[in-house]
Amino acid sequence: MTEPVTWTLDNGIGRIEIDNPPVNALSNAVRKGISDALKALGDERSLTAVVIACAGRTFIAGADIREFGKPRQPPTLAELCDQIERFPHPVVAALHGTALGGGFEIALACHARVAAIGTRIGLPEVKLGLIPGAGGTNRLARIVGAVEALQIALSGDPIDSDRAHALGLVDKVTDGEPVSQAVALARALKQPPVPTRSLPIEGAESAALEERIAKALSKTAGQHAPAAIVESLRRAIALPFDEAVAADRETFADLSAGAQSKALRHAFFAERQAAKFDSPVGSGKRIEKVAILGAGTMGGGIAMSFAAAGIAVLLIDTGTEALERGLARIQSNYDRSVSRKSISADEAERRLARIATATDRASAADADLVIEAVFEDMDLKKQIFSDLEAICAPDCILASNTSALDIDAIAHVLKHRDRFVGMHFFSPANVMKLCEIVRGADTSAATIASAITVARRIAKIPVVSGNCDGFIGNRMVAKRSAQVDRLLQQGALPQQVDAALKAFGFPMGPLAINDMSGLDIGYSIRKRRGTSFPIADAVVESGRLGQKTGGGYYRYEAGSRTPIADPEVAALIEQVRARLGVVPREFDEGQMIERMIYPLINEGAKILEEGIAQRASDIDVVWLNGYGFPRWRGGPMFHAGTVGLSEIAQKLTLFAEETGDASLMPSALLVRLAGAGATFDDWDKGTLRDAA
Numbered sequence: 001m002t003e004p005v006t007w008t009l010d011n012g013i014g015r016i017e018i019d020n021p022p023v024n025a026l027s028n029a030v031r032k033g034i035s036d037a038l039k040a041l042g043d044e045r046s047l048t049a050v051v052i053a054c055a056g057r058t059f060i061a062g063a064d065i066r067e068f069g070k071p072r073q074p075p076t077l078a079e080l081c082d083q084i085e086r087f088p089h090p091v092v093a094a095l096h097g098t099a100l101g102g103g104f105e106i107a108l109a110c111h112a113r114v115a116a117i118g119t120r121i122g123l124p125e126v127k128l129g130l131i132p133g134a135g136g137t138n139r140l141a142r143i144v145g146a147v148e149a150l151q152i153a154l155s156g157d158p159i160d161s162d163r164a165h166a167l168g169l170v171d172k173v174t175d176g177e178p179v180s181q182a183v184a185l186a187r188a189l190k191q192p193p194v195p196t197r198s199l200p201i202e203g204a205e206s207a208a209l210e211e212r213i214a215k216a217l218s219k220t221a222g223q224h225a226p227a228a229i230v231e232s233l234r235r236a237i238a239l240p241f242d243e244a245v246a247a248d249r250e251t252f253a254d255l256s257a258g259a260q261s262k263a264l265r266h267a268f269f270a271e272r273q274a275a276k277f278d279s280p281v282g283s284g285k286r287i288e289k290v291a292i293l294g295a296g297t298m299g300g301g302i303a304m305s306f307a308a309a310g311i312a313v314l315l316i317d318t319g320t321e322a323l324e325r326g327l328a329r330i331q332s333n334y335d336r337s338v339s340r341k342s343i344s345a346d347e348a349e350r351r352l353a354r355i356a357t358a359t360d361r362a363s364a365a366d367a368d369l370v371i372e373a374v375f376e377d378m379d380l381k382k383q384i385f386s387d388l389e390a391i392c393a394p395d396c397i398l399a400s401n402t403s404a405l406d407i408d409a410i411a412h413v414l415k416h417r418d419r420f421v422g423m424h425f426f427s428p429a430n431v432m433k434l435c436e437i438v439r440g441a442d443t444s445a446a447t448i449a450s451a452i453t454v455a456r457r458i459a460k461i462p463v464v465s466g467n468c469d470g471f472i473g474n475r476m477v478a479k480r481s482a483q484v485d486r487l488l489q490q491g492a493l494p495q496q497v498d499a500a501l502k503a504f505g506f507p508m509g510p511l512a513i514n515d516m517s518g519l520d521i522g523y524s525i526r527k528r529r530g531t532s533f534p535i536a537d538a539v540v541e542s543g544r545l546g547q548k549t550g551g552g553y554y555r556y557e558a559g560s561r562t563p564i565a566d567p568e569v570a571a572l573i574e575q576v577r578a579r580l581g582v583v584p585r586e587f588d589e590g591q592m593i594e595r596m597i598y599p600l601i602n603e604g605a606k607i608l609e610e611g612i613a614q615r616a617s618d619i620d621v622v623w624l625n626g627y628g629f630p631r632w633r634g635g636p637m638f639h640a641g642t643v644g645l646s647e648i649a650q651k652l653t654l655f656a657e658e659t660g661d662a663s664l665m666p667s668a669l670l671v672r673l674a675g676a677g678a679t680f681d682d683w684d685k686g687t688l689r690d691a692a
């Protein structure tokens with residue numbers, strides 16, 4: 001095996017190169033390699049300075065997350081950063097790609113930094129439930145000041161090379177390769193170099209800092225890492241450098257052994273795993289030309305996602321009026337992004353220019369991919385795909401964005417069903433990351449692979465789902481909705497139900513969400529299927545359709561989207577309870593959470609058992625990216641492992657007995673895994689399948 005770290009000495013400049021694909025993560029071997037190289041170079045009499053650079057696509061993208069929880073070999077990253085900072089000659093980092101987490105900490109310990117233009121720099125530890133573990137917050141604060149350091153460490157979002165330069169984090173940005181510039185800078189630095197630790201922290205006592213801290217903590221209640229980052233910064237301000245970094249290391253170790261960081265690491269790998277699909281044709285067909293049918297809410301959002309990725313699309317609707325309406329909505333979305341400064345006016349214009357329009361279906365003739373997003377009407381969809389088959393090339397991929405129709409029933413009209421697939425985007429489609437790739441009975445592996453690849457190109461997180469009612473996400477939501485209604489029937493109020501799930505970590509409660517989307521859609525689906533949710537039905541039948549009518553489960557003041565508890569709704573609920581003969585009881589928050597979350601996990605287990613989802617972690621990805629499940633709980637299936645499967649199975653049995661609803665009984669898979677003391681992760685690893 002080749003060494004991941006090598007060094008050379010040329011004309012007084014030592015060059016340390018890290019080559020540890022794919023992202024030059026700081027494994028045990030890399031840390032040791034850099035340390036040994038520095039020691040060896042330090043012994044060279046002709047040495048005047050050192051440049052640290054990386055081969056491949058990126059500078060060091062952080063600690064090796066796969067090594068967390070495994071034995072660590074010396075040196076620790078903190079020791080390595082000290083060694084760099086205390087090196088008697090200047091050490092300059094040459095950055096390209098990304099310099100993240102531990103990679104950025106190494107760069108901060110260096111005496112100067114040069115970055116290729118476009119390099120992204122940041123401390124994403126918070127997204128893994130961690131704090132920078134090797135003095136990152138401390139050194140960063142000494143370069144950019146306390147307020148900016150807090151912002152960078154708490155958001156976890158990378159900043160680009162220009163911003164890094166403006167903040168003084170990068171000494172030079174180059175549009176060429178950074179190593180030669182780093183060598184030139186290394187020669188110019190004074191000897192011995194100034195260590196970052198000796199700089200003061202600006203803004204340490206400022207009111208602005210306290211204001212930011214209070215705001216950040218109020219938004220992240222219940223999460224350990226943000227609070228720990230604040231503490232780390234306070235220590236950086238109050239304590240001697242070494243003492244503060246030693247305390248950071250302890251905090252890092254505690255956090256990385258904790259449930260929240262494990263959940264967030266699970267989410268990181270689950271998202272990458274979800275996009276993996278074993279296909280004999282690799283990543284599938286290269287897609288260049290895309291047509292979207294339907295310029296409504298979804299079609300417009302999907303078109304914006306392609307435009308953002310630099311891919312031109314043709315948006316087709318039935319008439320100029322519908323197209324104008326669609327384009328006006330797209331334009332107003334761009335205007336909002338420009339006013340919020342999330343994109344520049346030029347970029348908005350470039351994106352808009354990538355969206356062409358047509359009123360004739362035949363203009364999709366040369367497309368490689370057509371995504372249909374017209375009204376949710378089976379006959380209409382069948383007609384459209386039957387036409388498209390005649391219009392488009394035989395290998396054009398035909399995709400439907402249907403959220404509730406049977407993919408195989410639509411495919412039935414096609415002669416070549418292998419190239420037909422569901423691509424279920426979520427609303428607003430230009431924002432939401434999730435895309436369920438729905439596999440019909442005849443969809444080919446090549447078509448799935450192509451859909452996954454194109455979804456990734458437009459920055460979506462694809463998850464393959466089998467074809468069933470509601471696919472993965474909505475099928476599970478339906479189970480939760482039934483329990484939400486049951487809680488209301490039995491004694492809870494809408495605001496209590498929503499507060500419970502918000503306390504669990506969802507950004508919004510399910511009933512406030514329903515009010516936002518409109519209650520009539522669910523109502524008409526229930527009527528079509530002959531099912532009933534007594535409270536939900538009563539709310540709709542009283543004329544309350546949600547925000548659009550000024551009231552649903554809550555009331556809304558004119559022009560406001562803030563839900564306000566409404567005594568009229570409480571009275572309505574009382575009437576239904578009386579009609580059903582229910583004597584209301586009280587539920588505490590924990591009971592409500594269990595009654596809403598456990599049935600959802602149970603349905604996830606059935607989805608897994610039936611092979612609708614490839615992996616339990618895919619189900620987690622669906623919930624993290626489509627339904628606001630708190631990321632620091634890892635998703636419902638991971639969360640189940642944290643609670644314990646036998647506890648969940650027991651409670652489900654109890655709920656089933658108590659309500660007489662046999663559908664709440666734990667699924668066979670849940671019972672079996674619980675009996676084996678296993679988790680869904682064990683199922684994913686394949687260790688228990690043979691016994692199934």
Ligand code: 3HC
Pocket residue numbers: 022023025061062063064065066077098100101102103105124125128130131132133134136269272273
């Ligand atoms: N450790 C181990 N593996 C990593 C990794 C890391 N830090 N970062 C990425 N990988 C792996 C991915 O799992 C993936 O593996 P796979 O091909 O087997 O699925 C492969 O590298 C490529 O990753 P992506 O598919 O994500 O590639 P992209 O080009 O889309 O993105 C990236 C590259 C921006 C670097 C992205 O991978 C990323 O954000 N990585 C995580 C960065 C991070 O969180 N660093 C901080 C780590 S914690 C830390 O440093 C603690 C310190 O303070 C002590």
Ligand code: NAI
Pocket residue numbers: 293294295296297298299316317318322326372373374375376377380384401402403404424425426427
């Ligand atoms: P919408 O009503 O906003 O838009 C539908 C568009 O299709 C309209 O502009 C209409 O003029 C156009 N259209 C109708 N017939 C057409 C035809 N023959 N050719 C071309 N265009 C035609 O509907 P929305 O909400 O965008 O939904 C579209 C599809 O996406 C539906 O299948 C829906 O189930 C699905 N979906 C909707 C989600 C949502 O939250 N709105 C989420 C996920 C999927």
